[in-house]
Amino acid sequence: MDEKLAIYGGTPVRSVKLPGPYPGASVYGKEEADAVTEVVMRKSPFRYYGVDVAGKARDFEKMFRERHARRHALACSSGTAALILGLIAVGVQPGDKVIVPANSFYATAGAVTMVGAVPIFCDIDHSMNIDPEALDRLIDPLVKAVVVVPILGNPCRMDALTAVCKKHGVFLIEDAAQSCGSSFRGKLSGTFGDVGTFSLQLNKIISSGEGGILIMDDDSYFERAARFHDQGSFREKSRLPELKDRPNQYLIGQNYRMSEVAAAIACEQLKKIDFIISRMRELKSRIKGAIRPELEEKGVEFRTIIDEAGDASSTIMMYFPSPEKAEAFHDALIAENVFCSHLYDRKPIYAAPSLLGQISAYQNRFPFSQLTGKDRVEYHMGMCPVAEDLLSRNVMIPLAPAFTDSDAEDIIRAVRKVANVILAE
Numbered sequence: 393m394d395e396k397l398a399i400y401g402g403t404p405v406r407s408v409k410l411p412g413p414y415p416g417a418s419v420y421g422k423e424e425a426d427a428v429t430e431v432v433m434r435k436s437p438f439r440y441y442g443v444d445v446a447g448k449a450r451d452f453e454k455m456f457r458e459r460h461a462r463r464h465a466l467a468c469s470s471g472t473a474a475l476i477l478g479l480i481a482v483g484v485q486p487g488d489k490v491i492v493p494a495n496s497f498y499a500t501a502g503a504v505t506m507v508g509a510v511p512i513f514c515d516i517d518h519s520m521n522i523d524p525e526a527l528d529r530l531i532d533p534l535v536k537a538v539v540v541v542p543i544l545g546n547p548c549r550m551d552a553l554t555a556v557c558k559k560h561g562v563f564l565i566e567d568a569a570q571s572c573g574s575s576f577r578g579k580l581s582g583t584f585g586d587v588g589t590f591s592l593q594l595n596k597i598i599s600s601g602e603g604g605i606l607i608m609d610d611d612s613y614f615e616r617a618a619r620f621h622d623q624g625s626f627r628e629k630s631r632l633p634e635l636k637d638r639p640n641q642y643l644i645g646q647n648y649r650m651s652e653v654a655a656a657i658a659c660e661q662l663k664k665i666d667f668i669i670s671r672m673r674e675l676k677s678r679i680k681g682a683i684r685p686e687l688e689e690k691g692v693e694f695r696t697i698i699d700e701a702g703d704a705s706s707t708i709m710m711y712f713p714s715p716e717k718a719e720a721f722h723d724a725l726i727a728e729n730v731f732c733s734h735l736y737d738r739k740p741i742y743a744a745p746s747l748l749g750q751i752s753a754y755q756n757r758f759p760f761s762q763l764t765g766k767d768r769v770e771y772h773m774g775m776c777p778v779a780e781d782l783l784s785r786n787v788m789i790p791l792a793p794a795f796t797d798s799d800a801e802d803i804i805r806a807v808r809k810v811a812n813v814i815l816a817e
């Protein structure tokens with residue numbers, strides 16, 4: 393006989409809730425604490441000057457660019473800042489279009505509007521990432537760049553995507569905010585395009601609370617990004633000695649700098665990234681392996697993983713037979729004290745009222761007002777039917793390296809218990 397579900401008054405599988413799924417922060421310890429203490433005791437929280445600067449931001453950049461085998465890395469204040477800097481770096485301008493996937497965090501589209509370009513939404517495929525064939529059909533002469541997003545650890549089809557971008561002569565930016573450490577055929581996400589960007593916000597694979605970083609090979613992109621992120625200055629002249637005679641204020645910039653406190657944590661997190669991912673892989677293969685056969689038999693699909701060996705494995709993502717089943721399963725699993733959620737409220741990003749209504753911070757609706765007449769862009773539901781369908785039926789179980797083997801057993805037991813009832817009804 394089926395056990396009575398907690399949502400119907402039965403005893404939950406777990407008496408206490410699973411800890412938060414924040415991968416990087418879940419393994420914070422003495423290393424991060426000591427690094428922050430060092431910055432505080434040196435009284436030097438600013439990267440470019442102070443009493444006794446430890447050089448944490450510079451160290452983080454060095455570790456990051458060496459790990460990714462790219463010439464340049466620039467630490468910054470957030471993943472959103474990294475995207476804005478990446479778009480500035482390659483020279484995206486007002487009047488340009490930039491293609492982004494229909495399934496991403498708002499920041500991907502928001503950053504595009506911040507540099508004056510108009511985001512165009514491309515449909516996804518069963519992997520939840522941008523569909524290379526849909527992308528090929530969507531590129532027109534106004535498109536200057538494409539931002540691809542490996543969602544929740546799943547790498548993108550970078551062979552097909554780089555080919556499409558090359559064919560049309562558009563820049564390729566990888567927003568790897570959620571997938572630092574994932575790879576496609578052995579090459580790390582963020583290293584395929586012109587620029588790769590990452591976030592260190594709490595939900596991400598490594599975290600310093602807030603923070604971001606972007607990587608690239610091209611010297612002139614690096615100079616533009618570095619200047620824009622620091623009020624026009626290019627302070628570390630040794631990074632590009634040929635620039636030594638160029639004046640400091642050579643481009644009007646903003647402040648997107650990373651603090652030494654965030655950088656101190658980021659360095660320690662980067663040292664742990666291989667452990668974080670290998671532990672999540674272990675947990676994912678164990679949990680997914682255990683629940684997959686019976687869930688598939690009951691009509692649940694597991695999203696396509698583009699490259700199993702390169703999956704950062706931060707999430708188990710499933711599509712239920714209907715939106716109602718997805719919701720019922722989600723609510724019942726939560727009642728068992730096992731955490732799960734619906735990605736992005738089960739909607740593509742353009743469903744957000746701000747994007748759907750093109751409500752920007754500017755009175756004349758800039759940047760949307762840049763494209764007029766036959767070039768005018770409008771959004772409507774139904775634009776990306778695959779994204780709308782898959783997202784409407786999604787339930788995800790996020791993982792963290794701090795989960796114990798017994799936590800993994802609880803997840804398996806709770807999923808089976810809930811599936812037996814909810815998917816039988």
Ligand SMILES: *Cc1c(COP(=O)(O)O)cnc(C)c1O
Binds near residue numbers: 500569591592
């Ligand atoms: C988190 C995230 C961002 C933004 O990062 P922040 O550090 O929060 O600014 C951008 N893109 C994607 C895909 C993200 O998941």
